[in-house]
Amino acid sequence: MKCPYCAFTQDRVVDSRESKEADSIRRRRECERCNKRFTTYERIDEIPYMVVKKDGRRERFDRQKVLGGLLQACQKRSISSAQLERIVDEVETFIVDSPERERLTTEVGELIMDRLKNIDTVAYIRFASVYRDFKDVREFKAELEELLGGAKKHPEDPRKLLKPTPRNA
Known part of the structure; x- marks a missing residue:
């Protein structure tokens, strides 16, 4: 969490409490650089994908x-x-x-x-x-x-692709 006073990203949670409606959590945090305290709220992300x-x-x-x-x-x-x-x-x-x-x-x-x-x-x-x-x-x-990469519509007759073999006499 980014500190609202000095923008440092390291803090520690001092206190956590559930809200009265039980739909969020309130956290008191203390910045590890400037030692000022601030409050954040966590809520469930309810908007569906x-x-x-x-x-x-x-x-x-x-x-x-x-x-x-x-x-x-x-x-x-x-x-x-x-x-x-x-x-x-x-x-x-x-x-x-x-x-x-x-x-x-x-x-x-x-x-x-x-x-x-x-x-x-x-x-x-x-x-x-x-x-x-x-x-x-x-x-x-x-x-x-x-x-197939635009293969031919009508391939050649496979028999034509065979090489003729010499006949034994």
């Missing part, structure tokens, strides 16, 4: 909902729970670090897809298909082609 949906609705950020979506996309894939937890931690940090206490779900979804793309492309495609709400196979195919 929010996500703004595509249709404009606001919803509380739900860590379990993000983890549930990831678990669905990563089903039967060799992705550890520690990797999934790391992604959820990054998403939570991303939302908590927002100065407005809210983020767009499009930003959250892109962050998740970016992380999944580097871990497992199948899980990435599964997540993207739900998140981006593909309307038909063409949209799905376009996403796959982008993932």
